[in-house]
Amino acid sequence: MDISYIINELGEEREKYFNAVAPPIIQTSNFVFNTVDDMRRLFEDEYTGYIYTRGLNPTVDILRKKLAALDEAEDCLVFNSGSSAIYASVMANIKSGDHIVSVNKPYTWAQKLFNNILPNFGVTTTYVNGTAVENFEKAIQPNTTIIYLETPNSWYLDLQDLRAIAAIAKSKGILTICDNSYCSPLYQKPITMGIDIALQSATKYIGGHSDVVAGVLTGTTAMMKKIFETEFCTAGTGISPFNAWLLIRGLRTLPVRLQQITANTGKVLAFLQQHEKVEEIIFPFDKSFPQYELAKKQMGGACGLLSFHLKVKKIEDIVTFCENLKHILMAVSWGGYESLIIPGCASVQEQDYDINKKSQRMLRLYVGQEEPEYIINDLQQALNII
Numbered sequence: 001m002d003i004s005y006i007i008n009e010l011g012e013e014r015e016k017y018f019n020a021v022a023p024p025i026i027q028t029s030n031f032v033f034n035t036v037d038d039m040r041r042l043f044e045d046e047y048t049g050y051i052y053t054r055g056l057n058p059t060v061d062i063l064r065k066k067l068a069a070l071d072e073a074e075d076c077l078v079f080n081s082g083s084s085a086i087y088a089s090v091m092a093n094i095k096s097g098d099h100i101v102s103v104n105k106p107y108t109w110a111q112k113l114f115n116n117i118l119p120n121f122g123v124t125t126t127y128v129n130g131t132a133v134e135n136f137e138k139a140i141q142p143n144t145t146i147i148y149l150e151t152p153n154s155w156y157l158d159l160q161d162l163r164a165i166a167a168i169a170k171s172k173g174i175l176t177i178c179d180n181s182y183c184s185p186l187y188q189k190p191i192t193m194g195i196d197i198a199l200q201s202a203t204k205y206i207g208g209h210s211d212v213v214a215g216v217l218t219g220t221t222a223m224m225k226k227i228f229e230t231e232f233c234t235a236g237t238g239i240s241p242f243n244a245w246l247l248i249r250g251l252r253t254l255p256v257r258l259q260q261i262t263a264n265t266g267k268v269l270a271f272l273q274q275h276e277k278v279e280e281i282i283f284p285f286d287k288s289f290p291q292y293e294l295a296k297k298q299m300g301g302a303c304g305l306l307s308f309h310l311k312v313k314k315i316e317d318i319v320t321f322c323e324n325l326k327h328i329l330m331a332v333s334w335g336g337y338e339s340l341i342i343p344g345c346a347s348v349q350e351q352d353y354d355i356n357k358k359s360q361r362m363l364r365l366y367v368g369q370e371e372p373e374y375i376i377n378d379l380q381q382a383l384n385i386i
Contacts (some may be wrong), residue, residue: 017230073218082201085215166194204335
């Protein structure tokens, strides 16, 4: 299916809403029934129509169709955050006594789910270095029901071989879930490589303007219906019509935004590579990246997010660097117009700083859509200070 058709036309029945170019926001809590039979039918299967916006909504459905098509999946659910999408995908597919195999250091709220919530229900998790396929095979137990992946990881940018892991999981009847937030559906399609559920934070590239929080799951219609009838509706994790409309608007410019971000990232990467105060750069499409060949094999592109280490003798130099950036903002997330940075040392208390710990010398940079010279000049002047 052509990407331009998906973004601009799929799911948009303009003749039903006055031939408006932009779809309407159906800002309603509930929907009217003309007959008792109509109401009875939807009470029996709410996934087939509109009862209450907590479940399905016409504006949200336009977005669902587009996101499913971009992932080459049968169906999609859209959540009020990426963390709620993670929660629903896992909770709908486990029971007491089950076991999960997860990549090391997944997204914070995935790790909190595995470490803090699931043990209350007798569910255990084994973390593995996901860069080696055999680590997953070794970690699988008789009661393993889920393999949880995140490729690339959003800090160390570690990759997992999706095709190989999906094949192992299918041979043992294990469900696979992959966080695809780094790449977006334009640069990686886990479903086409055998993954059962693809998830992403739509807050990032799908929204693209740092003004909406949302999460996405795609997979088979049967799986989405299963999640809809359990965690999605029970926990009230659906997205609002207005935020769904913002995401539809974001999709309109997704390809051109990713092109600009990709071009900018290449120039910023080249600058950092030659700078004497930069020790190491981590980026999947850099030829020095240990998994460069795998990245080229399963990713259509890489953009925006990279990590690097500075050559410094004290943590205070990193603090000075970050606090003297004039245009690059110190903030979490990525995917919007503006360039962002996070220092790894922000995750530890000042008294626990250890310059010898590489993770504390790491900085995560999101390269936004500003002019590349604007970003590079800001990095240069801050590096000059330390």
